[in-house]
Amino acid sequence: MTKTVESVAARRSFLKGAVASAVAAATAAGAEGQKAKTVVRPNIILYLADQFRWDFLGANEKNHSTRTPHLDAMAARGKNFTHAVTNQPVCSPARSVVFTSRYATETGVWHNGFPIHKELSTLPGELHAAGYSTNLIGKWHLAPEKKEDGGSIGFVPKEYRSGFMDLWEGANALENTSHPYEGTIWDGDGKEITYKDEYRVDFLTDRAEKFLRQKHEKPFFLFLSQLEPHQQNDMHQPIGPKGSVQRFANATVPDDLRALPGTWQAQLPDYYGCVEAIDTSVGRVRKILEEEGLAENTIFVFFSDHGCHFMTRNTEYKRSTHNSSIRVPLVIDGPGFRGRQQIPELIGLIDVAPTLLEAAGVPVPSTWKGKSAVPLLNDPAAREHWPNRQLIQISESMTARAIRTPDWTYCVADISGKKDTPAAKTYTEYQMYDQRADPHELVNLAGRAEYKAKAEELRAELKKMVVAAGEAEPEILGAKLYP
Incomplete structure (x- = not known):
């Protein structure tokens, strides 16, 4: 009797242990299966250097006084989009395009100082919904600046952060709250962070x-x-680190500037110094990523919102349709972007957000107007079918529209001189440049009889792009100089 009881007890103990082992094994297998299904998304760093000319990136081999070894190394590791352009060459509008993949006339930010439409889907908003922390450090410039609208040049309320939900250390208009060696930014709760x-x-x-x-x-x-x-x-003027003027006193002058009056004579040395400081910063960030074991799983994007023509094309630094104003550096390194490659197709800032979402495995909103450039990296057929044209909207200096193709820039403007509207009903042919024969855009072909047929072709294409951007089809008049 005792043996029987002991046997039953032993058997029950064995069965209990076997079941527990089976459950544990099943649980472990399930966990392993779940782990296998888990998507490991890459980190993303979007590094913006404001008003950084595309040809001051050494990897573009255009300016031999440029000192950008860290950016050059980044281009050597990854993808260098050599013909990237901004779709609106001024700070706030360009940033609104980057984050919404919509044109500035759709974002509400067709002019500096205007707030971005709150209802729009944004790059940080989509990433946050996909499980990312979304963080900002530095200049924002997409919140209202007028006090009556709840705006500020400094602290940005949460409702104007467009999906940045975690770390916030910035200023809406950093150039108005700081100087090169002292200033203030604000954290997410409005607490000042100062430096000196x-x-x-x-x-x-x-x-x-x-x-x-x-x-x-x-x-x-x-x-x-x-x-x-x-x-x-x-x-x-730009202000480089101390000693910049001496280091770059006899620096190379880009050909598009050399031919024209402007402020470049006095300002280029400091600009070179700023560029050098940005490159050093990029190298430092890359080193931190490596030391923290983050480099292998981090997409690093370096770009600018617009270029700088040093008052050679109008009375300020950008807001024109010229390469010095619209062409920007765009280099992407990291998962999905490894392996040295120059991408010559025309890429707009409107294409950056969909490119990053696809690379991160996050669905791209159907309302976005840009195209992911990921297919250009490995698919020759995609490169053959890439549109290779970009719409440029100009505001503040004038109200204008332009189409940029690999071979041509064609710009029309509201010659009434109005600057206080996002668009015009009637434009007149204003500028036309042959990119093959005149890459520095020194000869305006608008109004030349021998180019009239090409101008009409570009005009028709521009109208289509304006309508696709959500605007009413404008009337575009030919240049007055045609015979």
């Missing part, structure tokens, strides 16, 4: 280092938005 006796580029890079060295429980999206090499507004 440190160069602005280095200070913002310090903040980025602090963020990158912390523990990250989920993939992160970081927008690191530098002001340099943009001019310091109240000083009317």
